Amino acid sequence: MINLPFRPQFADESPYGAPQLDVPVCLNVNENPFAPSAELIADLAKAVGEAAHTLNRYPDRDFFPLREDLSDYLAEESGVRVEPSHIWAANGSNEIMLHVLQAFAGPGRTVVSFAPTYSMYPEYARDTDSKWVVGRRAEDFTLDMDSVRDIVFSARPAVILLASPNNPTGTALPREQLLEILQFAATSGPEEGMASIVVVDEAYSEFRRDGVPSALELLAEYPNLAVTRTMSKAFGAAGLRLGYLAACQEIVDQLTIVRLPYHLSAVTQAAARAALAHRGQLRKQIAELRASRDSLADDLRRLGLDVADSDANFVLFGRFPDRHSVWQGLLDRGILIREVGPEGWLRVSVGTPAENAAFLTALKETM
Incomplete structure (x- = not known):
């Protein structure tokens, strides 16, 4: 038998991924439950058809x-105008994060975050x-700022990952806390006098409540800040795989070094631009999902459950002595949610009104 050269750090590891099961109601991966409109589908088909005429050529590698x-x-969503050259895009915000760590972290350097948070960060x-x-x-x-400061200056990270709203809790990072982190991160990097890159992951930012600012507002003042977004959630385009980042020119330039050649296909670029052209219709969907989220949280509290305040399109709720039995009870009734986060808690994505009602009925029966 040949002894293959497996990397030791991958021993006993399993691929990332939430369960994908064929059930009537899927509320486990924070998708937008509304399918694209007929108008958007028609424009997507037209844009992709036009791109198909040049598929024999490599795509625009700079996708300006x-x-x-x-x-x-x-500029429309947050009120912040970011220069196009200060924006980077890739196949989902997952690839964006990988680019950031390839460019700024790596062997001999440290990445810091604060749990519970997105389970892909350690990967x-x-x-x-x-x-x-x-x-x-x-x-x-929430973050305990004394603890954050102690950990950051002890670890001297190249990159600090902060999700806001946080996944799986839905918690938004207060502006004053982000400001404090950015200020001390200016000198907390891996070498004396070097900064840490602070990445604010705003995958769910469009769902934030009124008055909750975006970290984009601080970009011009803090060159060690990078803000990531995605079209997978609010845009209802999880199948498109388009994530993006806004940062200073120096950060973006480093990402261009580690990217694979022609990493965004011509089809992806065309489809993303077609979806962006329909962003007006998203506002009504987002408003409906925000209202449904708040209503769902109230319904869960009326059942006597603890519910974390959420600025995202999901709700974390508990606490159950045996959360797996509750998760399984829901699955037995055709409802798939996510068994993730702190022990005793479960996470449910906001669905359509009919899906939310089915979830609540199944949960009452299970409890």
């Missing part, structure tokens, strides 16, 4: 028209051979 469209969108660190250091959030899932 797409970056211009993303710049226009961010990005593992895959780039970066040291992973994780602190703990407080009982209410």
